[in-house]
Amino acid sequence: MTIDCPACGKKNKLEDGICCRCACNLEKLAAIVRMAASFRDEAAVCLRAADGVGALARARASWELRHSVEAARLAFLASLMNHDFAAASRWYEMGVGADSVCQRDRPPAAKS
């Protein structure tokens, strides 16, 4: 897993802790990314257990930390499981072009 340095934009390994280009401290950002991944994994477990409410809460928590495609997809599926089709539609739209770390002010990156 990689994170983009908020100072210079260089991609760094999550475990590096310091940007290899500008020496910016990335530990707090890495902790946020790890927590978002943890919430995302928990959401997937809830979905498999047919716990739509729990899955949505954890997917939303993950999304608040990191706007990832995975978090939006899990929230989309959880919303479907909860029969909330309007929310599912919103999550679908939010997932398009997501997957940024602390880049809410930047335009969404093109997906390959």
Ligand SMILES: [Zn+2]
């Ligand atoms: Zn940097």
